[in-house]
Amino acid sequence: MNPLAINTVGDELELSAAYCRAENLGLEFTAFAFPHHLDHDYDSQIERHLRAVGGIKPLLAHGPFFELVVTSHDPAIVEVARRRHSAALAAAIRIGASYYIAHANYLPLIRHTAYRNRWAESTLDFWLPFADEAGRHNMTICFENVWEPGPELQAELITKGNHPHLRASFDNGHTLVDSKIPSDKWIASLGPFLAHCHLHDNSGEMDEHKPVGEGKENWGRLISSIKKYAPGAVLVTESDKLALNKSSIDKLRSLF
Secondary structure, X not given: OOOEEEEEOHHHHHHHHHHHHHHOOXXXXXXXXXXXXXXXXXXXXXXXXXXXXXXXXXEEEEOOOOOOOOOOOOHXXXXXXXXXXXXXXXXXXXXXXXXXXXXXXXXXXXXXXXXXXXXXXXXXXXXXHHHHHHHOOOOEEEEEOOOOOOOHHHHHHHHHHOOOOEEEEEEHHHHHHHOOOOHHHHHHHHHHHEEEEEEOEOOOOOOOOEOOOOOOOOHHHHHHHHHHHOOXXXXXXXXXXXXXXXXXXXXXXXXX
């Protein structure tokens, strides 16, 4: 069975960590995705996480994502993104995370050949030095789909990057909203590139982060595809409350 984990947001770090230890689950922490923690209580948050997460494996960190455009033509914008990810990655290393989740952030509304042609190259120019740093600490950076219409964009990054510490992350909730391709086909396409999944549910209209089984996802087909094509990927339930993640873990265990 794939390794299972939950995410934690806000004040539930300690409660979530205790649950993960009791249930032999991994934990994905998101504190360093938020500007406040990067700017105002960075060191204290690192210490808090170190106290909370002892004995939990795997540990995963979600990187910053608010309005960060690593492919911008403006070098000042790219530098802001670099500073944010540098701080978040350093925190993840100190805490002992094995995975760092980063949004791929392809913008399908930009319908211009030049943007599409340079997107992967610009993305990798930004991320390959981070992959080198991650590799020195036995960490893997995973590119997560957000608005991408299909899996070929992530596959292109992994193939062209050709780096042992760059892999793909699949978020099924994002595909329900922003892609016409069903989740099982995404997973089959990404196959061995896939190291991590965010699993949650929604109505197909908004990214609601509902528990597994409370939206329109076809979970039977999704799990079958994971078993066949990505049996080693870490599966992270991604709701905003521990109680909802507990529901998702119970559902996933029943499906497996």
